Structures are given as C-alpha cells and as structure tokens.
Amino acid sequence: MRIEKVAMIGTRGHFRTVLRELESMPSLRVTALCAGGDNIGPIAEWCRERGHAAEAFDDHRAMLDRAKPDVLVVCGPFESHTVHCIDAIERGVHVITEKPAALNLADLEKFTAACERNASVHVAGMMFSRYDPGFWTAKKLIAASAIGDVRLINARKSYRLGKRDTYYHARETYGGTIPWVGSHAIDWAMWLGDHKFKQVYATHSAKENDGNGTMERSALCHFTLCGERYASVSIDVFRPANAPTHGDDWIRVVGSTGVLEARPNEVKLINPENDGTEPVEVSCDRTFLRDFVDHVEGRSQAPIDTAATLKLTRACLLARQSADEGRAVEF
Numbered sequence: 478m479r480i481e482k483v484a485m486i487g488t489r490g491h492f493r494t495v496l497r498e499l500e501s502m503p504s505l506r507v508t509a510l511c512a513g514g515d516n517i518g519p520i521a522e523w524c525r526e527r528g529h530a531a532e533a534f535d536d537h538r539a540m541l542d543r544a545k546p547d548v549l550v551v552c553g554p555f556e557s558h559t560v561h562c563i564d565a566i567e568r569g570v571h572v573i574t575e576k577p578a579a580l581n582l583a584d585l586e587k588f589t590a591a592c593e594r595n596a597s598v599h600v601a602g603m604m605f606s607r608y609d610p611g612f613w614t615a616k617k618l619i620a621a622s623a624i625g626d627v628r629l630i631n632a633r634k635s636y637r638l639g640k641r642d643t644y645y646h647a648r649e650t651y652g653g654t655i656p657w658v659g660s661h662a663i664d665w666a667m668w669l670g671d672h673k674f675k676q677v678y679a680t681h682s683a684k685e686n687d688g689n690g691t692m693e694r695s696a697l698c699h700f701t702l703c704g705e706r707y708a709s710v711s712i713d714v715f716r717p718a719n720a721p722t723h724g725d726d727w728i729r730v731v732g733s734t735g736v737l738e739a740r741p742n743e744v745k746l747i748n749p750e751n752d753g754t755e756p757v758e759v760s761c762d763r764t765f766l767r768d769f770v771d772h773v774e775g776r777s778q779a780p781i782d783t784a785a786t787l788k789l790t791r792a793c794l795l796a797r798q799s800a801d802e803g804r805a806v807e808f
Contacts, residue, residue, distance in 0.1 A: 478547070478773060478774060478775075479547075479774060480504075480505065480547045480548055480571070480770045480773055480774060481504060481505060481506060481547055482506060482508045482509075482544070482545070482546045482547045482548070483499070483505050483506065483507045483508065483546060483547070483548045483549075483550060484507070484508065484509040484510070484511070484540055484541070484544055484546035484548070484549050484550070484570075485507060485509075485510055485511075485517075485520050485531075485549075485550040485552065486510075486511045486512075486513040486515075486537055486540075486549065486550065486551050486552060486553045486561050487511075487512065487513045487514070487515035487516075487517070487551070487552040487553030487554065488515055488516050488517060488518070488519050488520060488552060489515055489552050489553065489554065489555070489575065490552050490575035490576075490603065491552070491575060491603050491605060492519075492520065492550065492552040492575075493519075494603070494605050494765075495550050495573065495603075495766060496520070496523055498764055498765065498766035498767070499766070500527070502766060502767065502770070505548075505766075505770070506529050506530075507520070507523075507524050507529040507531045508529070508530065508531055508532065508544055508546060509531055509532050509533075509534060509540045509543075509544035509546055510524070510531045510532070510533045510534065510540075511533070511534045511535070511536070511537045511540045511553075512535070512553075513537050513553035513554065513557060513561060514553055514554045514557060515552075515553045515554055517533065521533065532544060537553075537561055537564065538564055541564060541565055541568050541570060542568070546570055547570065547571060547773075548570065548571045548572070548573060548769075548773075549561070549562075549565040549570050549571070549572050549573070550573045550574075551565075551572060551573065551574040551575060552575045554644065554650065555575075555577070555580055555644070555650060555651060555652050555657075556580055556649060556650050556652075558574055558575065558577070558578055558579065558580070559578065559579045559580070559584040559585075559587060559588050561574075562574050562578060562588060562591075562600065563587060563588060563591045565598075566591045566592060566595050566598050566600065567591055567594070567595065569595065569597070569598060570598070571598055571599045571600070571769075571773050572598065572599075572600045572601070573601050573603065573766075573769060574600065574601070574602055574603065574786070575602075575603050576602045576603055576604070576656070576657075576660045576786075576789070576790070576793075577652055577656040577657065577660060577790050577793055577794070578600075578602055578786055578787070578790045579790055579794070580649075580652040580656070581794065582791075582794050582795075582798075585787070585790055585791060585794060588787070588790075589787055592783050592787065598783075599769070599772055599773050599779070599782065599783060600782075600783040600786050600787075601765075601769050601779060601781045601782065601783075601786060602781060602785070602786035602789060602790070603765075604660075604661065604664045604668075604781050604785070604786075604789065605765050606661050606664075606665070606726065606741065607664070607665075607668060607765075607780060607781065608761050608763065608764060608765055609726075609741035609742065609761070610741070610742055610759040610760050610761045611739045611740050611741050611742050611743050611744050611759050612665060612669075612728070612739050612741065613759075613760070613761035613763075614739070614744050614757065614758075614759040614760060614761070615669060615728070615730065615737055615739035615744050616668065616669055618737060618744070618746065618757075619669055619671075619730060619732070619737070622734075623732075623735060623737070623746060623748055624730060624731070624732025624733075624734055624735035624736060624737055624746075624748055625732040625733035625734030625735060625748075626732055626733040626734075627669070627670045627671070627672065627706060627730055627731070627732050628706055628707075628731050628732060628733060629706065629707055629708070629730075629731040630666045630669065630670050630706075630707070630708035630709070630728065630729070630730050630731070631708075631709050631711075631728070631729045632662040632663075632665050632666050632708070632709070632710045632711070632727070632728040632729075633662060633710075633711045633712075633725065633726070633727045633728070634658055634659055634661050634662035634710070634711070634712050634713075634724070634725075634726060635711075635712075635713045635714075635715065635716045635724065635725040635726075636658055636713075636714045636716055636723060636724050636725075637714070637716045637717070637718055637720060637723050637724075638686075638687060638689075638694070638714045638715070638716075638718075639718075639723075641689050641692065643690075645689055645690070645692050646689050646690025646691065646692055647690055647691060648691055651692060652797075653681070653693060653797045654681060654692065654693040654694065654695075654696055654712060654714065655679065655681060655693070655696050655698065655712060655793055655796050655797045655800060656790075656793035656794060656796075656797055658712050658713075658714060659696060659698065659710055659712035659793065659796070660789060660793050661726070662710045662711075662712065662726070662728070663698065663700075663710050663789060663792050663793055663796070664789050665728045665739075666700065666708040666710060666728070667785075667788065667789060667792060668780075668785070669728065669730055670702060670706065670708060670730070672702045672703050672704065672706055673702060673703040673808075674700050674701075674702055674708075674792055674808050675701045675702060675703055675807070675808055676700070676701040676805050676806065676807050676808060677698055677699065677700050677701070677792070677795055677796045677799050677805065677806055677808070678698075678699045678799055678804070678805040678806075679696060679697065679698040679699070679796040679797070679799040679800040680696065680697050680800050680803075681693040681695065681696035681697075681712075681797075681800040682694065682695050682696070685715075686714075692714075693800075694713065694714045694715060695712065695713045695714075695715065696711075696712040696713070696796075696800060697709070697710070697711055697712070698710040698712070698796045698799075698800075700792075700796075710796075726740060726741055727739070727740050732748075734748055734749060735747055735748030735749070735751075736748075742759060743757075743759065744757040744759050745757065765781070768780065768781070769781075791808070792808075795808060
C-alpha cells in the first residue's frame with residue numbers, strides 16, 4: 478500500500494509535530510480536515526499556506542467515507558480519541574493518535590478489539606520523544622549491552638503549568654496527569670527496559686493546582702517488572718515559569734555492569750569502558766512519520782506499533798487506577 482492522503486481531526490496536543498514532518502515529505506498531502514469538537518483553524522491555515530487542498534468536514538465518519546484517507550491523525554478532544562480511532566480502524570485507515578488512546582479501560586478494550594479485527598491496520602501513538610537523540614542513543618546503548626542487564630529505572634517528566642484550557646479541569650475531558658503528562662516517561666521505562674510490567678502502585682495529588690479543577694499536579698508511580706526489576710516514574714506540573722524549557726525530561730537506567738542517564742539531547746554513561754567523564758555522541762537518523770510510512774509500505778518495522786501503543790495506554794490507565802484506589806494493581 479502507498480501512503481498519500483492524510484486526514485486530520487482536531488488541534489490538541491502534538492499535531493504541529495506531524496505538520497513539521499509533513500513539510501519534509503511532499504508525497505503526503507493533507508486532503509481532509511474535521512474539527513471533531515475542536516478547533517481546526519490552525520491546520521486549515523497551514524494547508525492554505527502550503528497548497529494542500531484539504532476539504533473540511535463537520536462529521537468525522539463522513540470524512541472517512543468520502544475522502545477515503547490512507548492515514549488519520551487524531552488530535553481531537555481526549556474523550557473522543559477512542560471513537561475517532563476505531564471508526565478509522567474499522568475502515569482500514571491507518572492511525573496516528575495523540576495519547577492517551579483511551580481515557581478508560583472499557584474504551585481501551587473496544588480499541589484493542591478493533592485492532593485485533595483489523596490486524597493489517599497500523600496504529601501509532603504519538604510517543605515522539607523516543608526519537609530525541611538522547612533517548613534514541615540510550616536505547617541503542619542498552620540494546621548493545623553497554624550497561625548489561627537492566628535492573629532499575631528512574632524516570633522524570635516535569636512541565637510548567639502555564640494557562641490550561643478548561644478541558645484540563647475534569648477527569649472526563651482530560652483523563653488525568655498520569656496518562657497525559659506521565660505517558661512519555663512511562664513509555665521510556667517500557668521501551669528502554671524492554672521487560673514485562675507486572676504491577677503498579679501509584680499516588681497523585683491535585684493540591685496546589687492553581688484552580689485547575691481536579692487536575693492532578695503531581696504523581697509518582699512504582700512499577701514492578703519481571704525478574705525483580707523495578708521502575709519509578711515521577712510526574713509533575715510544578716516546573717517554575719522561568720525555567721529555560723517547558724519540560725524537564727530525564728531517565729536513569731541501572732544495569733548489571735553500568736549506569737546511564739539520558740535527556741533529550743544528552744547521554745551520560747558509566748561502565749567498564751567509560752568513567753562518565755567522556756561525552757557520549759548522541760544522534761537519531763530516523764523520524765516518527767517516515768518510520769510510520771515505511772512500516773505501512775513494507776520497507777521497515779516501526780519502533781512504535783499497535784502493540785506498543787496499546788501496552789502504553791494500559792500501563793497509564795492502570796497506574797491512574799492505582800492512584801485513585803490507593804492500592805497496587807496487577808497487569
């Protein structure tokens with residue numbers, strides 16, 4: 478199958494990351510847009526400026542049926558992710574979705590069932606930070622046994638609060654800070670560690686959230702992995718407003734023969750060949766969207782596939798359930 482026609486729903490989350498990649502892939506054209514309960518203006522303007530003849534639709538099903546896109550990019554209201562994705566999957570349309578792909582376990586089961594019925598459809602969650610040079614290099618080093626057997630992982634995801642839209646104020650339209658903010662760090666732990674998750678115990682708090690309804694501003698997750706391995710994920714929206722960057726992303730992976738720490742553009746490594754004082758060269762020669770297209774067109778295997786997308790969504794929802802219920806939850 479050749480990928481040419483792209484449809485997009487909504488402008489929440491990381492839709493601009495997809496648009497930036499589209500600029501370097503002229504064979505892909507945005508041919509259809511749908512607000513899906515959100516504002517589609519920024520994408521419509523982008524299309525006009527770059528000569529993409531995108532037809533606007535009021536209803537996403539009508540868009541899928543009439544425009545017949547090859548790929549649907551889902552960035553609409555969080556609570557609508559599942560229905561938008563399923564409607565595309567059932568029509569054989571490949572999907573790129575903002576995370577979380579589902580806001581509750583019932584929706585996730587429906588999502589999973591649709592994927593199982595349509596196994597040839599490729600679904601990729603927007604875990605873009607895997608492609609940051611630091612995290613990509615960390616994955617390559619771990620895969621090459623630079624630190625031996627992974628035994629312990631500590632990850633951190635911190636954001637500025639900023640001014641949040643009202644949909645962040647309620648669980649029904651936000652989903653919670655663990656699945657929204659924490660999903661990136663949980664993904665690093667799952668991807669870099671590459672070991673089965675068995676249990677999670679998590680806590681979260683909406684204290685000091687500056688009037689943002691029930692939005693949690695801090696969370697901590699403790700995951701038990703197979704083989705007596707452990708991962709902790711710290712999540713907060715307390716990063717000071719004058720911090721040099723919006724986010725603070727970091728992971729430390731402890732192995733049987735070494736330790737590495739990674740940030741988006743940096744890796745520090747201590748092992749028998751490196752005492753940590755020598756800088757590690759970081760790079761990533763691949764991109765999310767190109768990997769997505771190459772996967773669908775049969776040229777290579779994308780590191781973010783349907784299984785990884787569903788696995789991450791489940792981990793986030795189980796961690797949130799643990800924090801809500803104050804108990805450990807089994808995977």
